[in-house]
Amino acid sequence: MSVPVVLFTSDLRLHDHPPLRAALSGADEVLPLFVRDLAIERTGFAVPNRAAFLADCLAGLDAGLRERGGRLVVRTGDVVEEVCRAVTEAGSDEVHLSAAPSAYGHRREQRLHDALERQGCRLFVHDGVAHAVAPGEVTPASSDHFAVFTPYFRRWSQCALRAPSPAPREVRVPEGIGSEALPDRAKVAGTSPGLARGGEQEGRARLAAWLRDGVEAYEERHDDLAGDATSRLSPHLHFGTLSPVECVQRARRRGGAGADAFVRQLAWRDFHHQVLAARPQAATADYRDRHDRWRGAAARDDIDAWKEGRTGYPIVDAAMRQLAHEGWMHNRGRLLAASFLAKSLYVDWRVGARHFMDLLVDGDVANNQLNWQWVAGTGTDTRPNRVLNPLRQAHRYDPEGAYVRRWVPELRDVEGASVHEPWKLPGLERAGVDYPEPIVGLPEALERFQRARSNV
Numbered sequence: 001m002s003v004p005v006v007l008f009t010s011d012l013r014l015h016d017h018p019p020l021r022a023a024l025s026g027a028d029e030v031l032p033l034f035v036r037d038l039a040i041e042r043t044g045f046a047v048p049n050r051a052a053f054l055a056d057c058l059a060g061l062d063a064g065l066r067e068r069g070g071r072l073v074v075r076t077g078d079v080v081e082e083v084c085r086a087v088t089e090a091g092s093d094e095v096h097l098s099a100a101p102s103a104y105g106h107r108r109e110q111r112l113h114d115a116l117e118r119q120g121c122r123l124f125v126h127d128g129v130a131h132a133v134a135p136g137e138v139t140p141a142s143s144d145h146f147a148v149f150t151p152y153f154r155r156w157s158q159c160a161l162r163a164p165s166p167a168p169r170e171v172r173v174p175e176g177i178g179s180e181a182l183p184d185r186a187k188v189a190g191t192s193p194g195l196a197r198g199g200e201q202e203g204r205a206r207l208a209a210w211l212r213d214g215v216e217a218y219e220e221r222h223d224d225l226a227g228d229a230t231s232r233l234s235p236h237l238h239f240g241t242l243s244p245v246e247c248v249q250r251a252r253r254r255g256g257a258g259a260d261a262f263v264r265q266l267a268w269r270d271f272h273h274q275v276l277a278a279r280p281q282a283a284t285a286d287y288r289d290r291h292d293r294w295r296g297a298a299a300r301d302d303i304d305a306w307k308e309g310r311t312g313y314p315i316v317d318a319a320m321r322q323l324a325h326e327g328w329m330h331n332r333g334r335l336l337a338a339s340f341l342a343k344s345l346y347v348d349w350r351v352g353a354r355h356f357m358d359l360l361v362d363g364d365v366a367n368n369q370l371n372w373q374w375v376a377g378t379g380t381d382t383r384p385n386r387v388l389n390p391l392r393q394a395h396r397y398d399p400e401g402a403y404v405r406r407w408v409p410e411l412r413d414v415e416g417a418s419v420h421e422p423w424k425l426p427g428l429e430r431a432g433v434d435y436p437e438p439i440v441g442l443p444e445a446l447e448r449f450q451r452a453r454s455n456v
């Protein structure tokens, strides 16, 4: 009997895993394979924070397979060559894989399809593993994708979702197929000190705790920077240690306004993925060209100050320092820090997107690049020229200043909301506080941006 290969990519779980389920339905043994793809490592995408989280996920997947009688086979190299090699070793005539929305994912599927066909092996690409609603599943009458979220969400909400499947009880893997050692998180240098732990077990525990204790207050509290009252499930969704279908189904079963608001955010994730699947060039090119002539070399010091969290705007600096420390940032922080770079400093969104991708543990091409474009006004925002005023954002979403005091220790002794405007505090410097003056005045920043955009 043939031994199907299941190629794991960004779907590192055993629960609700259609490719694994399909492979097991017709075979006694399967070969669970993960390839450390050198093409991805060469792009610089495998940054330390994500490499460390990935190591946890692979360890978790291997442990889960071992509990069920199997194990994970890990190889390093060209993904197509390694899959073909595994197919030969196991005598497989089927390979199962989750669909990926990126241009790279499509190329990988095509290359695998062609190479496996030459070996007399069939490739099965399964949709709906990485999404609740797969890219292309709903489209407007006149286009191949939705460019506006609200009508997308209406259609998305009407889609019937499959019932999530449990993890298999048993996974038998043939003897004698060699594997490299699993990557070790402890050996990944340069990670953020407060980086979260990965793995399916961790993800499932977090989801259960979130649905039990957190989601109810999500609608009122999701923007409360200091409250930290969002799910923090994004890295698990990115690495596929959680199934989006399962998250949506369980949240709907939980019910209530908080759960509805959470499900809506999960739809945003699918929304960006369907945009990128239809317009892969949006990963680097403006989705909507606003004829921007971003500041170039003259902005270098401003860019450095932004990256280092030393812009002189405490709320922006707090967000950037949270990113450096945790490899994760609150969504409200992402919005205001990105707006500050792209609009107040008028720096190309790609510069900021790259920096986020260098650090974010949930760094995801579709969600990062398209959220950046949304904020920069080159993406799908229907109000492209809106500018988030960092002071107004600070007073609204960190009214007591607690988020700033947590992440900007120089200001930890400043009480209340006055921490948002340290330049107004008399004697701060005399008190030995080393915190910079604002690198730009907000009125002049706004004028620069409006002038630039009105030249269109």
Ligand SMILES: Cc1cc2nc3c(=O)[nH]c(=O)nc-3n(C[C@H](O)[C@H](O)[C@H](O)COP(=O)(O)OP(=O)(O)OC[C@H]3O[C@@H](n4cnc5c(N)ncnc54)[C@H](O)[C@@H]3O)c2cc1C
Residues within 6 Å of the ligand: 222, 230, 231, 232, 233, 234, 235, 237, 238, 262, 265, 266, 267, 268, 269, 270, 272, 329, 330, 331, 332, 334, 335, 338, 356, 360, 362, 363, 364, 365, 367, 368, 369, 371, 372, 375
């Ligand atoms: C400039 C910028 C860059 C971003 N880069 C990324 C990224 O690389 N990867 C990423 O997963 N998210 C990104 N986001 C979206 C969002 O900030 C994060 O998904 C969210 O902060 C993760 O925290 P959470 O899991 O606690 O979210 P929750 O608020 O608990 O939301 C639940 C889930 O919904 C999804 N979600 C929430 N908001 C969004 C959104 N605006 N767009 C898409 N999906 C969303 C995420 O999968 C998230 O885990 C970015 C947002 C901005 C403004």
